[in-house]
Amino acid sequence: MRRRKFVTLLVGAATWPLAARAQPVGKRYTIGYLGAGSLVLVEAIAAFTDALRELGWIEGKNVAFERRFAENQPERLAEFAAELVHLNVDVIVTEGTLAPLAAKRATSAIPIVMAVAGDPLGSGLVESLARPGGNVTGMSLMAPELGGKRLEFLKELVPRLGRVAVLWNATNPYAALLYEQTQAAGRTLGIEVQSLEVRSPDDFDSAFETVRQHHPNALITVEDPLTGSNQKRIADFAAIDRLPSLFGYRESVSAGGLMSYGANFADLFRRAAGYVDKILKGVKPADLPVQQPTKFELVINLKTAKALGLEFPASILARADELIE
Known part of the structure; x- marks a missing residue:
């Protein structure tokens, strides 16, 4: 188990060591x-x-x-x-x-x-x-089996998984493609996939209300700048509603989400x-x-799992790249 490394990134000027490989001289x-x-x-x-x-x-x-x-x-x-x-x-x-x-x-x-x-x-x-x-x-x-892999992880964690809500940005072609991929995998696995479309930060509250009305067994959030910018909001909602959540960004797990699986x-x-x-x-x-x-990575938040009353099977823990406590 390796602990999360906290990285401070200054968007402004940064100071770096002077030793470096030679580069073209005379132009900045x-x-x-x-x-x-x-x-x-x-x-x-x-x-x-x-x-x-x-x-x-x-x-x-x-x-x-x-x-x-x-x-x-x-x-x-x-x-x-x-x-x-x-x-x-x-x-x-x-x-x-x-x-x-x-x-x-x-x-x-x-x-x-x-x-x-x-x-x-x-x-x-x-x-x-x-x-x-x-x-x-x-x-x-893009990875061909990403949507299916995410559903498989959730089904392994929640064996009686019957319905999964997928939160995705409908203005992003990648998010649309990954939603369709997840939907196709759901048909193969016998899992109903419910669409939660968002297009702006104003759409999240109505998406959350839809979740409360339809009671899915888990929530998948497709990685995207819009959902990423609202990852803490999504993670908090899932925690309050005691909903297992899977994200595409590892940062979302650090923000309180249950788990993430996706490209490194x-x-x-x-x-x-x-x-x-x-x-x-x-x-x-x-x-x-x-x-x-x-490279793909599986990250799990053990603190969130404990709060939800969930215990990860050893088969999933053995495949985790990072466990956050």
């Missing part, structure tokens, strides 16, 4: 960062900046950042993307699916690196995973930093294939 590069939500993936972003530092890109020395978060106001993404283009940044790093779509609409010249994107191919961000074409490449979140975001962000490094050294995005997750 600017990296734009565009996110649809708020600062949620703190540890993953820290992994990204750490990886850049290890590659010799030191903020305040040879690289600067321009960061923009739309705070779950999708209409602001176009405005922020245009700002980054106007600033003539050297590369735009994006988080989620809506952010790279906005960046792609804003520029066909500036390279765009997806630190995490749901379904780049289905969303039209790239022509293919192997040959992205255009100015967009990076990391994809820190790993994806580290790999995205490698793409930024290559692009700043002259490699074209079209020559860098889109990569898919290779």
